[in-house]
Amino acid sequence: MEREITPIVLREGYEFINDCSESDVIVVGAGPAGLTCAYELAKSDVDVTIVERKLYVGGGMTGGGMLFPAGVIMEETAEVLEEVGVELRPAEAGLLAFNPVEAAIKLANAALEAGARILVGIEVEDVIERRGRVCGVVVNWTAVKAANMHVDPLALEAEYTVDATGHEAAVCKLAGIEVKGEGPMWAERGEELVVKHTQEVKPGLFVAGMAASAVKGAYRMGPIFGGMLESGKKAAEEILERLTE
Amino acid sequence: MEREITPIVLREGYEFINDCSESDVIVVGAGPAGLTCAYELAKSDVDVTIVERKLYVGGGMTGGGMLFPAGVIMEETAEVLEEVGVELRPAEAGLLAFNPVEAAIKLANAALEAGARILVGIEVEDVIERRGRVCGVVVNWTAVKAANMHVDPLALEAEYTVDATGHEAAVCKLAGIEVKGEGPMWAERGEELVVKHTQEVKPGLFVAGMAASAVKGAYRMGPIFGGMLESGKKAAEEILERLTE
Amino acid sequence: MEREITPIVLREGYEFINDCSESDVIVVGAGPAGLTCAYELAKSDVDVTIVERKLYVGGGMTGGGMLFPAGVIMEETAEVLEEVGVELRPAEAGLLAFNPVEAAIKLANAALEAGARILVGIEVEDVIERRGRVCGVVVNWTAVKAANMHVDPLALEAEYTVDATGHEAAVCKLAGIEVKGEGPMWAERGEELVVKHTQEVKPGLFVAGMAASAVKGAYRMGPIFGGMLESGKKAAEEILERLTE
Amino acid sequence: MEREITPIVLREGYEFINDCSESDVIVVGAGPAGLTCAYELAKSDVDVTIVERKLYVGGGMTGGGMLFPAGVIMEETAEVLEEVGVELRPAEAGLLAFNPVEAAIKLANAALEAGARILVGIEVEDVIERRGRVCGVVVNWTAVKAANMHVDPLALEAEYTVDATGHEAAVCKLAGIEVKGEGPMWAERGEELVVKHTQEVKPGLFVAGMAASAVKGAYRMGPIFGGMLESGKKAAEEILERLTE
Amino acid sequence: MEREITPIVLREGYEFINDCSESDVIVVGAGPAGLTCAYELAKSDVDVTIVERKLYVGGGMTGGGMLFPAGVIMEETAEVLEEVGVELRPAEAGLLAFNPVEAAIKLANAALEAGARILVGIEVEDVIERRGRVCGVVVNWTAVKAANMHVDPLALEAEYTVDATGHEAAVCKLAGIEVKGEGPMWAERGEELVVKHTQEVKPGLFVAGMAASAVKGAYRMGPIFGGMLESGKKAAEEILERLTE
Amino acid sequence: MEREITPIVLREGYEFINDCSESDVIVVGAGPAGLTCAYELAKSDVDVTIVERKLYVGGGMTGGGMLFPAGVIMEETAEVLEEVGVELRPAEAGLLAFNPVEAAIKLANAALEAGARILVGIEVEDVIERRGRVCGVVVNWTAVKAANMHVDPLALEAEYTVDATGHEAAVCKLAGIEVKGEGPMWAERGEELVVKHTQEVKPGLFVAGMAASAVKGAYRMGPIFGGMLESGKKAAEEILERLTE
Amino acid sequence: MEREITPIVLREGYEFINDCSESDVIVVGAGPAGLTCAYELAKSDVDVTIVERKLYVGGGMTGGGMLFPAGVIMEETAEVLEEVGVELRPAEAGLLAFNPVEAAIKLANAALEAGARILVGIEVEDVIERRGRVCGVVVNWTAVKAANMHVDPLALEAEYTVDATGHEAAVCKLAGIEVKGEGPMWAERGEELVVKHTQEVKPGLFVAGMAASAVKGAYRMGPIFGGMLESGKKAAEEILERLTE
Amino acid sequence: MEREITPIVLREGYEFINDCSESDVIVVGAGPAGLTCAYELAKSDVDVTIVERKLYVGGGMTGGGMLFPAGVIMEETAEVLEEVGVELRPAEAGLLAFNPVEAAIKLANAALEAGARILVGIEVEDVIERRGRVCGVVVNWTAVKAANMHVDPLALEAEYTVDATGHEAAVCKLAGIEVKGEGPMWAERGEELVVKHTQEVKPGLFVAGMAASAVKGAYRMGPIFGGMLESGKKAAEEILERLTE
Secondary structure (H helix, E strand, C coil): CHHHHHHHHHHHHHHHHHHHCEEEEEEECCCHHHHHHHHHHHHCCCCEEEEECCCCCCCCCCCCECCECCEEEEHHHCHHHHHHCCCCEECHHHEEEECHHHHHHHHHHHHHHHCCEEEECEEEEEEEEECCEEEEEEEEEHHHHHCCCCCECEEEEEEEEEECCHHHCHHHHHCCCCCCCCCCECHHHHHHHHHHCCEEEECCEEECCHHHHHHHCCCECCCECHHHHHHHHHHHHHHHHHHCC | CHHHHHHHHHHHHHHHHHHHCEEEEEEECCCHHHHHHHHHHHHCCCCEEEEECCCCCCCCCCCCECCECCEEEEHHHCHHHHHHCCCCEECHHHEEEECHHHHHHHHHHHHHHHCCEEEECEEEEEEEEECCEEEEEEEEEHHHHHCCCCCECEEEEEEEEEECCHHHCHHHHHCCCCCCCCCCECHHHHHHHHHHCCEEEECCEEECCHHHHHHHCCCECCCECHHHHHHHHHHHHHHHHHHCC | CHHHHHHHHHHHHHHHHHHHCEEEEEEECCCHHHHHHHHHHHHCCCCEEEEECCCCCCCCCCCCECCECCEEEEHHHCHHHHHHCCCCEECHHHEEEECHHHHHHHHHHHHHHHCCEEEECEEEEEEEEECCEEEEEEEEEHHHHHCCCCCECEEEEEEEEEECCHHHCHHHHHCCCCCCCCCCECHHHHHHHHHHCCEEEECCEEECCHHHHHHHCCCECCCECHHHHHHHHHHHHHHHHHHCC | CHHHHHHHHHHHHHHHHHHHCEEEEEEECCCHHHHHHHHHHHHCCCCEEEEECCCCCCCCCCCCECCECCEEEEHHHCHHHHHHCCCCEECHHHEEEECHHHHHHHHHHHHHHHCCEEEECEEEEEEEEECCEEEEEEEEEHHHHHCCCCCECEEEEEEEEEECCHHHCHHHHHCCCCCCCCCCECHHHHHHHHHHCCEEEECCEEECCHHHHHHHCCCECCCECHHHHHHHHHHHHHHHHHHCC | CHHHHHHHHHHHHHHHHHHHCEEEEEEECCCHHHHHHHHHHHHCCCCEEEEECCCCCCCCCCCCECCECCEEEEHHHCHHHHHCCCCCEECHHHEEEECHHHHHHHHHHHHHHHCCEEEECEEEEEEEEECCEEEEEEEEEHHHHHCCCCCECEEEEEEEEEECCHHHCHHHHHCCCCCCCCCCECHHHHHHHHHHCCEEEECCEEECCHHHHHHHCCCECCCECHHHHHHHHHHHHHHHHHHCC | CHHHHHHHHHHHHHHHHHHHCEEEEEEECCCHHHHHHHHHHHHCCCCEEEEECCCCCCCCCCCCECCECCEEEEHHHCHHHHHCCCCCEECHHHEEEECHHHHHHHHHHHHHHHCCEEEECEEEEEEEEECCEEEEEEEEEHHHHHCCCCCECEEEEEEEEEECCHHHCHHHHHCCCCCCCCCCECHHHHHHHHHHCCEEEECCEEECCHHHHHHHCCCECCCECHHHHHHHHHHHHHHHHHHHC | CHHHHHHHHHHHHHHHHHHHCEEEEEEECCCHHHHHHHHHHHHCCCCEEEEECCCCCCCCCCCCECCECCEEEEHHHCHHHHHHCCCCEECHHHEEEECHHHHHHHHHHHHHHHCCEEEECEEEEEEEEECCEEEEEEEEEHHHHHCCCCCECEEEEEEEEEECCHHHCHHHHHCCCCCCCCCCECHHHHHHHHHHCCEEEECCEEECCHHHHHHHCCCECCCECHHHHHHHHHHHHHHHHHHHC | CHHHHHHHHHHHHHHHHHHHCEEEEEEECCCHHHHHHHHHHHHCCCCEEEEECCCCCCCCCCCCECCECCEEEEHHHCHHHHHHCCCCEECHHHEEEECHHHHHHHHHHHHHHHCCEEEECEEEEEEEEECCEEEEEEEEEHHHHHCCCCCECEEEEEEEEEECCHHHCHHHHHCCCCCCCCCCECHHHHHHHHHHCCEEEECCEEECCHHHHHHHCCCECCCECHHHHHHHHHHHHHHHHHHHC
16 A cells, blocks of 8 residues: 555645645745735635745744733734634733634634645745845755755745744845844734734735834734734735735 | 733633643644544543643644655545545545645644644643552643753643554553554554554553554554544544443 | 642642732842842832742852852941841951852842742743833743743733843843943952942833943952842832832 | 952862761752751751752752642641741642742751751762762762763762652662652652652662652652652651661 | 746656655665665666665765775775776785775766666655565655654655665664674674675565674674675675566 | 775875875865866866865755755756766756756766866865965864864865855855855846856955855855856866966 | 862862962963963973863864874974974974874973973953953853853962963953954964964963964964964063063 | 975874884773873883873873862872872872872873873774684774764774773773673772772773773772772783783
8 A cells, every 4th residue: 555655645745835836925934924814815816825834833823921821812903813713702901812722723724724725844045036026935844954954945936925934034034124123022012013014025025923023123012913913914915906906 | 901911811821721630531642643532522522631742733744744745545534534624635546635734724623613622832741640540641841841941740630541642652651551662664554453452551541543553563654644533533432432431 | 639739739820920920120030139139129018029040049159159169248248148147257358258059048038038029930031111111021931942932922010120130131131221241350340330330221120230240341250249239239229219209 | 359259269168068078967959858858957966968969959849830830738748848937828628838939948048047058069970888888979060060071079978868869869879779760640649658768778878759759669749749848857857866876 | 947947846856756666676775785786786677776864875985994085895806896987906915995985976876877766865764564574665854854853754665675774774673673783893704794694684675785794793894895895786686586586 | 804904094095185185276065066167177187186075975966956856957058967977858948857866976977087086074174375375275074173173174285276165155255255145046047147156256266156156145046057067167167277378 | 088088189179279379370271382381481480370171281282183193393493392302203394293192291291390280171261350451360160161050250360361272362352352363374474473473462461372373363374383382482481571570 | 385284294194093003002091090001011112002082181080079180099009100200299098199180191291201102082983803802993083973974994903902991991892891880989999999800801802990990890989099000000011911921
C-alpha cells in the first residue's frame, strides 16, 4: 500500500503547492488578522492563499492573556466572531469574553469554508518586486531556515500581498518599509489605530493587524481582539475595491 | 480599558482552567486520534477536556507527508472526516486524498461544537494514581518545562484518561506501562493494528492512535489516517460503555 | 484530596494576581533597591506590588563579591539594614560588613511584614502609557519569554511604577528613556550619584538603584550597598509625597 | 575606597566559607524541607550549614502551583509555618492556604535567626566517605559546573549530612543509594509517606523532603507542603538524638 | 519569469522524487562505498536511487586524514578509482596516494553517468518491512528532523536496500540488526574484514562500507579507502545476482 | 600499515596545501559561479585554487528550489552546463530544466579535469592587503572557527582573488567593500545584473555570482542559474586579460 | 585529611587573591605580549599581576598557524625568546622557526621566575576610573560570566593597567577607547606598527600586542611573533620609566 | 613576507607532527600525572609525545580548589615539584602548599627541557590495536570533533601508550577496559590507591593519575597532588623497565 500512498501524497501535495504559486492575494500569517482578511476575501470569490510559518493556525491568539485561556472584544467589533460562530459572554464595560482557541479554529474554519487555501510550514524570506511593485513573496520551508541549510527559495506570485505577520511586520521589513515597532500599551487608542493604519504601504503590499500598528509605532492592546479583526476586514475590503476597479 | 481587560481575562481564564480541573474524561493530545475521541465523547454529552502541549491543535497531521500538503484515507475508514465536512478526493486503490490542515481544523471545530474543552500550552508530567487506578493527570505549563524552571504542577481529575500523545505514548510511560515503540512501516497491517491495540492499558487509562501502536510495537503507517480516527472512535466507544455501566 | 488542592490553588492564586492588577505602586525588581523601596512604601500603607522576573528575591545581592559571601556598607547609610535586623560587623575605614544572603532575606521579610505583595516569575515586556504618562506595566510569564512562545501579555495598572531592575534599567528602556549604561567603577562617587539620580524620569515612572546610575551613565560601585538602599528609600519618599499631594 | 572594599569582602567571605568547612550538620538544599530542618537544628544550638546550588533560597516552593501563587497545607501539619509567622487562610476540607513566597522567606529568616549559615551558589559534586560513613560533601561553584570548566572541588566536613535536594535526591545518588524516583501523584498517601521515609539512609547521611519520597518511589503531592515541613523537622529530631547520644 | 520558474521547478522536482519512490535498489549514503555500489549497479542497468542526508556527496571522504587533503589505497584495490579517472600517485609500501575531493567527485560523476539517481537532503527514519522483508525506506527531509518538527514521513519502495551510512549503520539499527560498533584501528585486517562482512543482513537489506564493519565490530582503517570501494562493489555484485536469479 | 598511512597522508596533504599557498588566482567558494570561474581559468592554464568553507562542493545549488530537486536555466545561458555534460530538458518559455546535484558534480569535475585545485574545510577570515592591493586571503580551518578556538590563521597568496561566496559577499566585506545585500526577487533583471556587476571591486579582488549582486544590492533570482555561470565566466575572462597583459 | 586540605587551600588561595588586589601593574591577558610585558616588569622588581580569562596561559600562541605547530620570528626580534631558552631554528629570509607551545611555557616560566603573579579564570568586566585615570580593573570569575549568573564583581587596584587581550582590546573598549579593529594582513608593516602603537591610551592604561594594532586598525601578521614580544617589552619599558619618575 | 611565513609554518608544523607519528611512548593528557610521566621518561632519553586535547597544558590543576589558587602536597611526595623548582610553603599536618599555575608551568617546562614533545589541540578518538596489543592512538583535531565534522582520523604509533586523561579514563574506555568511575572522596586512601592502581591495564596501555583511580573506582582526593605525581612517575618507571628489558 506504500506503493500507492507515496505517489498520491506527492502528486496531491505538489498540485496544492502549484495552485498556491499564483493567487489573487497572498496573506502572510494565519493569526486573527490574517484569517479574517482571507475569510473576507474568499467570501467574495477572490483566489487567496494564506502562508503560515508554523505548521499551525491561530498565531499569538491561542495562548490567551499570559496563558489564561480567555480573550475579550468590544461589543461593537465582535461581528466577525459572531458570524463564524464563536460563543461570546458579556462582561464588564461593554466587553465580551470568549475562548481564544475556539476563536482561532472557527476563524480558520470559516476561511477554509469560504475557499481560502492555507499553506503551512512556509517562511517568507523576501518579496518579489518588479518596477517597485510587490508581486508576491519568496518562500522557503521553515524547516530549512531553522536548520540553517543553504537551499534556494521559490516564488509565489500574487496581485496583492498582505503582511499579517504580527508585530514583526516581517514582510514590510523585507520590502524595505520602515517599521517603527509596537508602541507601549494603550488599549483604547490601540484598537482605533490598528484599523486606521491598515493600508497599502507599497504598491501591491498591504499591512494588517499588529503589523499595521508596528509599522507606525502605534499602541499595543494586549488580549483584546476587535481591532485585529476589523483591520483584517478593512484590508480585505480595500483589496476588493482594487481588484474590481 | 486595561483596568477591565486584565480582570476579565484573569477571571474567565481562571474559570475555564477550574472547569478543566474535574472532567469525565481527559484526552491528552489534540492530534487526529485525540480530537476524534473527544468529538465522539462530547457528542454523547460526556464532559471531556483535551490537554495539548503546544498552543495549537492538529498534532503531527498538518505537515502532510514530508511537508507535501496531502493525506490519504481508505474509503471504508473515512466516515468521521466526511461527517465533519472534510473534502475527500478519490484517488488510486480505494484511497481518498484530503488536505490535512483542513482535516485538523474541521476535527477540532467538530469537537468544540460538540462541547469538548481544549486546554493548550499544558504538558502532562505525571498521572494521578490512587490504589492502582489512574484518576487524571498532573500538569504544568509547557513554558515552565521548556524554560527548565522549578515549579510545582497541578492535578486535573478525571474518571478516564486517554493517552493520544502519538508515538511517544507519554502518558503510558508516566503510568509505568511498557512502551515498545513504533515498529517499522507496513501501512496495511498498521491500519488494522492501531485499532486493535486501542484499549484500557491500566484501570482508568486508555490508549489511542499512534500511542496504541507504540505501546505494542505495532507497524507505523505514514500519512494515512483512517486507523488513527477509528482508534480515537473506538476509545470513545469503550469509555462510553464504562461510563454508562 | 487533589480534588480540593487544585481548585484552592487556582482560586487563591487567581485572587492574588487579580489583587496585583491594580496597585498604587508597582516596583519592578526584587533586589536591594526594589525591596527597600517597597518596604518604605508599605510602611506608609501604600498598596505596593513587587514584580520579579526570577522565582526568587534578592537580585544581584546574594552572590556577594565574586561569590565571596560578604557585602559592605558605609556606617552612615546602614540604617535600613539595621532596622530590618541584619548583623553588621565593623571593618576598616568606616565600613560595616554583613552577610548578603541574610540581608536579602531580611529586606524581603520586612517588605512582606509591612504589607507589600511580591509577584515572582513575571517579566515586564512593556509599559502602559496613556497621554505620555506611565500607568503601569505590561507583563508576561518569564517562562513564556524564555520558551520563546507567542502568547499575549497582560497589563498591571499603577499610579507609579519604579524601575529597580538594576543596570539594565529595563523598564526605562521600554518607556523610551535613553539609558547611558553603567559607567566605570568609582565607589565613593557611585554611592553619591545613585541617590542623586533617583528620580521621576517620565510622568509616572521612577528609577532607583543601579537602574538610576545606568540611566545617567554614573559610576558603578561593586559590593557596597548603602547607595542602593538609600536610593530605594528616596524613591519611596518622593512617591509618598506625590500620593499625598 | 575600592582599596578597602575588596580586602574586606575577600576576608569576610573567606572566613564565612572557612566556617562552613566544618559543621555539625550540612543540609543540602534550601527548599522547604531543608530550611525547616536547619531551623529546627539551629534552634537547638547545632552548628548547621545549608548548601544551596542556586544563589537563592526557597527551592521549588516559590512558584506555587503552575505559577499560581498559592500553596496549601493541612491544618494538622501547619505548626512550623505558624511559628515562623506565615499568614494562613482557612479553605475547604481542613486545608489552609498561604502565599508560597512569604513562606519561603519566613522559613529562611527563621533559620538565619536561629543561627544557621546559608552558603549559596555551591553545588555538591560528591560525598566524603570514610570507612562507609558519609563525613560531609565535596562541593564546587555552581558557576564552574555550568561553565563546564575543569576545576578541582573542595570538601566540607560534617557529622551528619541531610539530602534535602528534592526529587533528584542528588546526594543520595552520589552516595550510591538506589533512588527509585518520585511515584505518581496521590496527595494523601504522599503526605504520610514523605515523613515515614525520612531517615538515615547510610551512616552519616539523612534524607528529607521529596528526596525521601524519591528514594523510596513514594507518591508525589503537588503544592501541598505539610509533609515536607514535617519531614524536615523529623530529620532534625533524629539527628539531634544522635548528636546528644 | 517567476511565473514560469516556480511551476517548472515544482513539476520537475516532483517528478524526480516520484521516480525515486519505487526503485530496484536504494543505496543509503553517498560516501565512497555507496557511490561505488550505485555506480556498479547502474552500469548493469539496475534502477538505483542514492538517498543522502546531507545536501552533498562524498561522505567522510573529502576531509582526507585529519583535514590533510590526501587519501591512500593499496595498489590491488585501486581499480575503481582508476576506472573513474582519479589520479593515483605511487607511495611507500605498495600504496597509492590520491586527492580525496577529486575521488569523491569522480565517483559521483561516474554513478550519475551510469544512470543512478542521487536524492539529497533526505534522512532515513525507518524501514518498510513486510513479513520480515525490508522493502525500502521511510524518509523525511533532513531539515525537518534538524528543526525538530512533527511531520509525517514518506515511503520509498525498493527490491533491495543498501546501508552505506558509515560507522553509524543507521539503517541496520532501524531494521533491528544488532550493531556492535567500529572496533579499534588495525588497517590491514580492517581492509579485509570490511569486504568480508559486506552481505545481506536481513532479507532485502545489504550492508556495505564502514557500516558493514560496524555491524560486526570489525577494525577501523583510517584514510585508506580500498576496502570501502571493494565493499561497495561486492554489495552490487551480490544484489545483481539476486535480481537476475 | 598505520606506520605508512599516516606519514603518506601527512606528506601528501602538506604538499597539496603548500601548493595552494601561492596561486595565480584564488576563488573563494565552490558554488556554481566559483566552479565555473575556476573551470574557465584552469582551461587557460592559469594556476587556480578554490577555497571552500564546507567539506563539499556545490554551494547552495544542490538543494534545488525549496528542496525540489530541479533547477532552470535560459537557453541562451546554458552553454557551460552543456559543455560539462549536464542533461538539459526543454521546458516552458525558453527555459531548460536540469538536476542541480548533477550540475554541481559535473561543474566540479570539469574544474578538476582542467587542473584547478579544490581545498575544502577552509574558511577565509581576512584578506592580505599590501599598499591597497588584495594579494590573497588569510584562512583558517572551518572547524577551528566553528569550535571557537583561538588559533592563528595562515596566508594564501594570489595575483587575483575572486569572491564567489554567494549573497554574503564575505571576502568583499573583509576587504572593506560596502555590501548592500541582495535585493528583492526579479528574475529577469537579476539574471542581467549579476553579470553586469561582475567586476574588480578593489585592486586584486573580483566579485562573481550572487556576491556581485549583493555588493550592488541587485535583484535575486531564485533557482535559475544562467546568470551565475555567466558571471563566473566573465570574472575568469577579465582576470585572464589582466594576467596576459 | 580533608579537614586540613580545605582550610589550607582556602587560606592560601585567599591570600594570593588578596595580594593581587593591589599591584603596581596589572597585565590583562597571558598571551605572548602580556607574558613578555610582565616578565620585563618583574625583572625590574615591579609588583605585577597577570589576570587571565582562561585557566591557562599562552593566549592564541599555542595553536601555531592553523594548528600547524610552528611559529616564526625575525632574527632581529628574537632576543626575548632566546633569553627565556626557546629553541630557534633558522629558516628562509632571516626568519627563525620555533615550537609555539614551548615558547608559551618558557615565557610564562620566565615571568613567574622573575616574580610575576598569574591569576587565572578571571575576566575583566570593567575598569576602575577615578578623575579620568584608570586605577585598575573590575573583575569576576570567568565561570560566573559564562554561566550568566548575576553576581557582583570585585576591584583590583593598580598604578598601571596593560591591555594585552589581543585583537579584542577588551580593556580599551571598557575604558571607552575607540577600537578600530584589526586591519587586513600585511606581515612586514604589521610587525612594525604593533610596536609603534604600543602606548598609554588613557592615563593609567597601556595597550600592547594585537590589542595595540586593533585600537589603531593596523595590519595583522599571522603566526609571526617578534612584534608581539617587542610590543610587550616596550610597554614594560614605558611603564618602568613612569614608575621611576 | 607572507610568502615565506606560510611555507615555513606548514613545513615545520608538518615535520613536528610527522615526528610525533612514531614514538616510544605516547602520553595522553598534559595534566600533572601526564606531564610528570613524560618528564621522567624523557629524562631517560625515551622518545615521548604528549597528546593534549586542549590547546594548553596543566589539565585540571590550574584552577586550584574551587578556583582558590592553591594546591597542597604531602611532604613525602613533594620530590618532583621540588626538583622542577616549584616554591613549597609548609602548612599544617605535614602538608606543603603551592601555587598550581606555577606547578603546571614548571612541570611542562621540565618535560620540554628533558626532550618530550607536546602536541596540543588533538583528541584521541580510538586506539590502534593489533593482536590484542595497543600500538598507539587514533587522533583527530579537537576542533573537528567539537564542530561535529565528518573527517577521518590519523594514527600515531607507539610502543607504549599512557592514559593520563583524568577521571574520564578516556583511552581505557576506548580500549574496552571497564572504568568504574571515581569513588567518593577520602584523601588519605585516595593518595595511596592512585599510585597502587597505576599499571599496565592491557598490553601496551598504562594508566596513570586520576584515570588509574577511575578504572578501579578508587577514592578521589581533591586539590592534593602528591599521589598524581607519584603515579605519573611510577608509570614512567614501569615503562622504562619494559623498554630496557
